[in-house]
Amino acid sequence: MGDRSAKYFAVATREVVKTISEKCQLLYEMNRVFEQLQDIAVEPTMVGGESDKTLFDFVDAETVQSLQQDALEQTKE
Numbered sequence: 001m002g003d004r005s006a007k008y009f010a011v012a013t014r015e016v017v018k019t020i021s022e023k024c025q026l027l028y029e030m031n032r033v034f035e036q037l038q039d040i041a042v043e044p045t046m047v048g049g050e051s052d053k054t055l056f057d058f059v060d061a062e063t064v065q066s067l068q069q070d071a072l073e074q075t076k077e
Contacts, residue, residue, distance in 0.1 A: 027071050
């Protein structure tokens with residue numbers, strides 16, 4: 001029975017690692033998108049002459065927090 005338990009544990013461990021990796025991938029991708037938005041400058045003529053604006057400046061904090069919370073909740077499932 002010990003061998004059977006060890007095999008079950010090994011399979012269960014692989015499944016847990018796979019699930020965590022998939023969920024972490026979601027967080028990684030989301031952060032990558034936010035980083036890209038921070039790197040894309042907006043033409044000053046499009047934002048009333050303001051310089052140094054990026055696309056990320058137009059993503060409100062509530063949206064970012066909501067997306068992060070959703071991703072974290074998915075990692076708990």
